Amino acid sequence: MELWFTEKHTENVTFSIKVDRQLYCGRSDFQRIDIFESKEFGRFLTLDGYMMLTEKDEFIYHEMIVHVPMAVHPAVKRVLVIGGGDGGAVRELVRYPSIEQIDLVEIDRQVVDVCRKYLPQTASRLDDPRVTIYYEDGLKFVRTRENVYDLIIVDSTDPFGPGEGLFTKEFYGNCYKALTAEGLMVNQQESPFYPVDAIAMQRAHKRIVDSFPISRVYQAHIPTYPSGHWLFGFASKKYHPVTDFNDSKWETLGLKTKYYNTKIHIGAFALPNYVKNLLEEVEPD
Amino acid sequence: MELWFTEKHTENVTFSIKVDRQLYCGRSDFQRIDIFESKEFGRFLTLDGYMMLTEKDEFIYHEMIVHVPMAVHPAVKRVLVIGGGDGGAVRELVRYPSIEQIDLVEIDRQVVDVCRKYLPQTASRLDDPRVTIYYEDGLKFVRTRENVYDLIIVDSTDPFGPGEGLFTKEFYGNCYKALTAEGLMVNQQESPFYPVDAIAMQRAHKRIVDSFPISRVYQAHIPTYPSGHWLFGFASKKYHPVTDFNDSKWETLGLKTKYYNTKIHIGAFALPNYVKNLLEEVEPD
Numbered sequence: 001m002e003l004w005f006t007e008k009h010t011e012n013v014t015f016s017i018k019v020d021r022q023l024y025c026g027r028s029d030f031q032r033i034d035i036f037e038s039k040e041f042g043r044f045l046t047l048d049g050y051m052m053l054t055e056k057d058e059f060i061y062h063e064m065i066v067h068v069p070m071a072v073h074p075a076v077k078r079v080l081v082i083g084g085g086d087g088g089a090v091r092e093l094v095r096y097p098s099i100e101q102i103d104l105v106e107i108d109r110q111v112v113d114v115c116r117k118y119l120p121q122t123a124s125r126l127d128d129p130r131v132t133i134y135y136e137d138g139l140k141f142v143r144t145r146e147n148v149y150d151l152i153i154v155d156s157t158d159p160f161g162p163g164e165g166l167f168t169k170e171f172y173g174n175c176y177k178a179l180t181a182e183g184l185m186v187n188q189q190e191s192p193f194y195p196v197d198a199i200a201m202q203r204a205h206k207r208i209v210d211s212f213p214i215s216r217v218y219q220a221h222i223p224t225y226p227s228g229h230w231l232f233g234f235a236s237k238k239y240h241p242v243t244d245f246n247d248s249k250w251e252t253l254g255l256k257t258k259y260y261n262t263k264i265h266i267g268a269f270a271l272p273n274y275v276k277n278l279l280e281e282v283e284p285d
Numbered sequence: 286m287e288l289w290f291t292e293k294h295t296e297n298v299t300f301s302i303k304v305d306r307q308l309y310c311g312r313s314d315f316q317r318i319d320i321f322e323s324k325e326f327g328r329f330l331t332l333d334g335y336m337m338l339t340e341k342d343e344f345i346y347h348e349m350i351v352h353v354p355m356a357v358h359p360a361v362k363r364v365l366v367i368g369g370g371d372g373g374a375v376r377e378l379v380r381y382p383s384i385e386q387i388d389l390v391e392i393d394r395q396v397v398d399v400c401r402k403y404l405p406q407t408a409s410r411l412d413d414p415r416v417t418i419y420y421e422d423g424l425k426f427v428r429t430r431e432n433v434y435d436l437i438i439v440d441s442t443d444p445f446g447p448g449e450g451l452f453t454k455e456f457y458g459n460c461y462k463a464l465t466a467e468g469l470m471v472n473q474q475e476s477p478f479y480p481v482d483a484i485a486m487q488r489a490h491k492r493i494v495d496s497f498p499i500s501r502v503y504q505a506h507i508p509t510y511p512s513g514h515w516l517f518g519f520a521s522k523k524y525h526p527v528t529d530f531n532d533s534k535w536e537t538l539g540l541k542t543k544y545y546n547t548k549i550h551i552g553a554f555a556l557p558n559y560v561k562n563l564l565e566e567v568e569p570d
Contacts, residue, residue: 004299011303012325014289018297040297040479057478060557193342193508194325221506221514221557223478228513229506259557267552272345272506272544 009226010194028110030162035118063260064220066092069186071250072239076150082138084155085111087123094128102131109135139165145178154187159200167204172211184236192275193227208235218268294511295479313395315447320403348545349505351377354471356535357524361435367423369440370396372408379413387416394420424450430463439472444485452489457496469521477560478512493520503553
């Protein structure tokens with residue numbers, strides 16, 4: 001017998017992983033949640049059938065969504081993570097002693113419970129005393145906050161289903177207000193390669209550009225996401241992600257990382273021409 | 286009816302593309318050759334069932350294997366391409382007026398014939414008067430050349446089957462001899478992500494380090510290759526790929542590219558820590 005998990009990256013492209021067994025299958029109020037065990041990727045989490053993370057390559061996504069902004073902003077004390085119920089972003093954040101407060105807003109409590117049980121590799125630091133988990137809709141949560149956070153990390157699912165609201169103009173505008181005067185926001189921003197993803201990426205970028213004075217896009221190699229070429233948005237009120245980046249300061253922290261380093265930081269903002277062209281095209285709202 | 290092409294990226298991972306129809310299927314003295322037509326990627330070429338190129342993303346591979354070395358060496362006149370029967374590397378090379386001679390050594394004449402017929406997008410410039418095609422074994426060809434080429438591009442298949450000899454110490458040593466005193470060599474060097482590919486990549490790197498005074502590795506996002514994270518080797522007698530790189534000089538050439546640019550050039554040499562660690566590990570021969 002062979003058991004395979006298959007994800008459609010587009011209508012015409014599939015990516016399949018041989019599975020040893022399914023460890024969990026459940027349906028929350030928001031989505032279907034599955035955990036699988038595999039030889040190639042260790043355990044992996046899918047939501048509504050879409051790959052969220054694998055034990056083998058989650059370090060790439062989580063390091064890049066956390067260390068890039070942390071290496072730019074000189075004094076992050078309060079952080080808001082929206083989504084990210086797997087705990088991977090929090091695990092990287094708690095490594096910074098300067099951070100005093102981490103608010104994690106995850107709409108789906110069941111995701112957190114399942115990850116605590118089956119994915120201790122990512123959900124390992126959710127009990128850090130600086131972390132407060134709010135089981136709320138991130139879209140509503142940010143409406144109520146003003147001038148609070150130095151950093152907002154939007155660690156969302158794709159721009160359809162429960163994550164859809166986290167790609168809207170209203171949401172980005174509220175993130176802007178929830179940030180301090182020197183605050184910055186990063187978000188996962190899909191892939192530039194397949195047209196179906198690129199359209200969502202362009203739309204998100206356009207809305208962020210409209211909401212923040214500084215807006216850049218950076219990339220990472222994430223093998224289990226469609227095309228393996230994944231983008232993140234970097235939106236900022238004051239600090240530029242490259243010219244205000246202080247590599248030696250980050251290096252003095254002595255954090256051991258498996259993907260991120262200060263050269264990757266600069267390189268990640270060097271986008272291919274075809275991606276730059278996509279970002280320059282205006283996608284009407 | 287649905288027709289799908291499936292490639293095993295490892296024993297436990299597959300990547301599949303929906304195919305409209307098969308345009309060509311043949312067996313040469315060296316390998317099986319197939320051409321497919323697909324909605325997502327246009328036409329694509331496979332050798333022995335392994336993806337070589339698609340019309341949709343071949344620009345990434347061919348730009349990165351050609352423009353990176355061409356932007357480092359200040360005066361390339363004579364180029365040797367080993368493999369590359371699809372013509373994609375030659376297509377990028379002939380854009381440089383300074384190049385006087387391009388020798389293409391492809392072991393399999395049938396690959397060239399099939400690409401000329403079915404992949405005019407890549408095989409478009411093989412008739413340039415500066416190009417000479419040798420239907421010979423690249424391993425043997427370089428043995429007979431000394432102090433001839435400014436640049437050698439090893440555009441090979443994977444390190445098994447017909448391409449195996451192009452990953453040996455003897456071959457790299459002969460490339461060194463075939464190069465001029467300021468010459469450099471680039472090669473496609475597999476992916477760092479899946480252990481089965483990473484071992485081949487490490488072995489090739491070790492052998493190149495043993496053969497050349499300067500040896501670096503650079504990367505690109507190539508969605509249709511395993512993991513999407515692809516590496517190239519840069520081996521050189523004199524020029525360093527980053528510190529001897531003159532971005533404004535390349536920009537004055539005015540070449541339009543879809544992936545490569547001078548910032549990508551620098552960023553491509555910024556490798557993730559896990560890749561740097563793999564390259565530093567010594568793999569005994």
